[in-house]
Amino acid sequence: MNELKRIMHVEDDPSIQQVAKIALEAVGGFSVHTCGSGKQALTDYPSVTPQLILLDVMMPGMDGPTTLQQLQTQYDLTKVPVVFMTAKVQSNEVASYKALGAADVVAKPFDPMTLSNQIRQIWLDFHQ
Amino acid sequence: MINQRVSRTTNFISWLGSILLLILFSYLAWRGYRLNPTDDVLQRWVLAFLASELLLLILLSEVKRLIRHLLQEVKQSESLKQQLAAQQTQKYQQALSTLNNIAASFNPDWRKQLRQALQVAADYLQLPIAVLSKIEQQDYQILVHSAPAGLLQDDSHFELGNTYCSLALAEGGIFATNQMSAGPYASHPAFKAFALESYIGSAVQVEGKPFGTVGFSSASSRELAFSQLECEFVSLLARWIGSTIERRRYLDAQIEAAGRLQKIASQLPGMVFQFQLAPDGSSCLPYCSEGIRDIYQLTPEQVKLDASPMLSLIHPDDAQLMYDSIIASAQQLSLWKLDYRIQRPDGDVIWVSGRSVPERQADGSVLWYGFISDISERKKIERLKDEFVSTVSHELRTPLTAISGAIGLLHGEVFGPLPQQAAQMTQLAQANVKKLQLLINDLLDMDKLIAGKMLFDIQPQPLLPIIETSLHDNQSYAQQYQVSYQLESTSADMWVNVDNMRLQQVMANLLSNAAKFSPPLAVVNIIVQQQGNNALIRVIDSGCGINEQFKPHIFSKFSQADSSDIKSKGGTGLGLAISKQLMSRMQGEIGFQSEQDKGSEFYLLLPLASTAELPEVDL
Incomplete structure (x- = not known):
């Protein structure tokens, strides 16, 4: 198993994009490629080849679940865990995201100081 | 027959007398001849015998005539009696037939019905004037009358003392005279005013109280006094009139009530109805207000005998739900309550809410009384609210995530x-962001709980790890308020059926409250123990306690002991209300005991998972 380095973060809100990028890069030491929409994620995926995708659920245009389905259709994600980031974390909602193929769910608001460890743990769990 | 018997009897007496005379004279002639044996003696006795025989025949003939005469008189007398009895019976029959005709008559107009009754009775009594009066104190009012044209008028008023009815009332019920001028009331003001020679009248009672009188009269006197039968006839008629007025009043009251109900029902926003389900499965709406036009776009008449036109408009997705709810309500005779959709003939789909109470009928059918109202607007608002909340x-x-993240990075x-x-400022900002986050979570949770949209993932799981995690996750509260949590567990292996996250939410609420209200350096004790078939979790603080006035409201929404607490302690006042709802959904209980200035103990009671629910463990 390779070490987790490249993360693609799909999020429409620029403030959260910025906070997450710093939290993951400065605290976790990852390399983060930020996409402002699901459509951009589909376009950028081949060039970025992320090891893990962090995906917002509620986005204008193409939402998180649709983006995931499109990515799954177009690319092989069997070794790329997709993690949803959302405020909607009722047990049924979490179960529905996992049923779509998500590896896990990170609740918003997230703690920027522990986010990297959380992501790293998900990466490890996914590859075990 | 009697004549034949009389003839036979007299003939028999005649023969018997002749034989006895013959024996007597033969004996006397034999005795006379023995004393004086001459022909003269015999001739004299023979002559005497013949003379006696002649007298006997004459006497018997006279007796026979007298008996026949007597018998004739007896026969005539009997015939007369029979005729009188027949006449009496005929009069009774006539009276009964008249009363029967009166009782059987019906006219929707009560005045017309009573007028017909007065006419029929007046014909029977052969008196041309009939009056039914209403009396209130000294006021006499002609309510209904039957008399030659122009003589009287309905609703005319007179002084009671100047009427014949005052006599009927004074006589204790019935008064009759066939010649007023010849009786003791010749100088009565009524006779002076109306000059009616013959009169028969009776008091009328309604609902056990004096109402008025019914009277029949004529300007001419009658040859014969009114008979007992005629008095009884008028008395019975008065009773019938009284009961008719009672019935009419009752009907009028019912009609008025029905009209009132109809008017009120027509103003209601929905439809008021009776729905009847027969044992054979057929159904109808015996009563339905005009509101059905707005709800189903049908008329009450269209569903009066068959509910199918209404039932066929229920939205296909709700039809089974409707059927099941009706059957359940009918079987258990329980309240029927349902929100469902109607696909109206014009194509519109509306949401309605129905509610009705069932009653079992003698014929085995079930009859519901209830109403249905249009809740489309409410549903629309609910949807808008859901969208708004979302x-x-x-x-x-979203901004909270960014703020929280940015401050977190600075603070980190x-x-x-x-x-x-x-650093102090970033810590302050971080703490307040956390409060804001909890506040939003509380509001959203309450909204979900009220709408029944909060879903639970209830699983059998060990209790102690959940409590330990809660304590760990809420250490920041303990540090913030300079208190410490101390866990004591007397039963380490208890399993409960809970949603892990929701139980942690409840624990977070109790732990944060205990920390908030405890003095600095205090210890908050958390005791986990078994109590019968339940797990008991106690959170005990040594804070200010809860005052008596606030105790009954502690689990109400937006409740805080003192509004100043919002500033001093923070919070929405929703925490305990949410905790109570969450515990209730997990079949648990939440309670407390508290003494002011000495501290509080909040406890959670959760049923232990049964052995069958526990996962199998390899030993």
Whole structure:
């Protein structure tokens, strides 16, 4: 198993994009490629080849679940865990995201100081 | 027959007398001849015998005539009696037939019905004037009358003392005279005013109280006094009139009540109805207000005998639900309550809410009484509210995530060490962001609980790890308020059926409250123990306690003991209300005991998972 380095973060809100990028890069030491929409994620995926995708659920245009389905259709994600980031974390909602193929769910608001460890743990769990 | 018997009897007496005379004279002639044996003696006795025989025949003939005469008289007398009895019976029959005709008559107009009754009775009594009066104190009012044209008028008023009815009332019920001028009332003001020679009248009672009188009269006197039968006839008629007026009043009251109900029902926003389900499965709406036009676009008449036109309009997705709810309500005779959709003939789909109470009928059918109202607008508002809550939730949490993250990074000194005051400020900002986050969560949770949209993932699981996690996750509260949590467990292996996250939410509420209201350096004790078939979790603080006035409201929404607490302690006042709802959904209980200035103990009671629910463990 390779070490987790490249993360693609799909999020429409620029403030959260910025906070997450710093939290993951400065605290976790990852390399983060930020996409402002699901459509951009589909376009950028081949060039970025992320090891893990962090995906917002509620986005204008193409939402998180649709983006995931499109990515799954177009690319092989069997070794790329997709993690949803959302405020909607009722047990049924979490179960529905996992049923779509998500590896896990990170609740918003997230703690920027522990986010990297959380992501790293998900990466490890996914590859075990 | 009697004549034949009389003839036979007299003939028999005649023969018997002749034989006896013959024996007597033969004996006397034999005795006379023995004393004086001459022909003269015999001749004299023979002559005497013949003379006696002649006298006997004459006497018997006279007796026979007398008996026949007597018998004739007896026969005539009997015939007369029979004729009188027949006449009496005929009069009774006539009276009964008249009363029967009166009782059987019906006219929707009560005045017309009573007028017909007066006419029929007046014909029977052969008196041309009939009056039914109403009396109130000294006022006499002609209510209904039957008399030659122009003589009287309905609703005319007279002084009671100047009427014949005052006599009927004074006589204790019935008064009759066949010649007023010849009786003791010749100088009565009524006779002076109306000059009616013959009169028969009776008091009328309604609902056990004096109402008025019914009287029949004529300007001419009658040859014969009124008979007992005629008095009884008028008395019975008065009773019938009284009961007719009672019935009419009752009917009028019912009609008025029905009209009132109809008017009220027509103003209701929905439809009021009776729905009847027969044992054979057929159904109808015996009563339905005009509101059905607005709800189903049908008329009450269209569903009066068959409910199918109404039932066929129920939205296909709700039809089974409707059927099941009706059957359940009918079987258990329980309240029927349902929100469902109707696909109206014009194509519109509307939401309605129905509610009705069932009653079992003698014929085995079930009859519901209830109403249905259009709740489309409410449903639309609910949907808008849901959308609003969802949007607000997202719109509030997005900037909150960014703020929380940014402050977290600063506070985490990702960009280098902060000056001491700057570090204090970031800590302050972080704590308040956390409060804001909890506040939003509380509001959204309450909204979900009220709408029944909060879903639970209830699983059998060990209790102690959940409590330990809760304590760990809420250490920041303990540090903030300078208190410590101390866990004591007397039963380490208890399993409960709970939603892990929701139980942690309840624990977080109790632990944060205990920390908030405890003095600095205090210890908050958390005791986990078994109590019968339940797990008991106690959170005990040594804070200010809860005052008596607030105790009954502690689990109400937006309740806080003192509004100043919002500033001093923070919170929405929703925490305990949410906890109570969450515990209830997990089949548990939440309670407390508290003494002011000495502290509080909040406890949670959760049923232990049964052995069958526990996962198998390899030994």
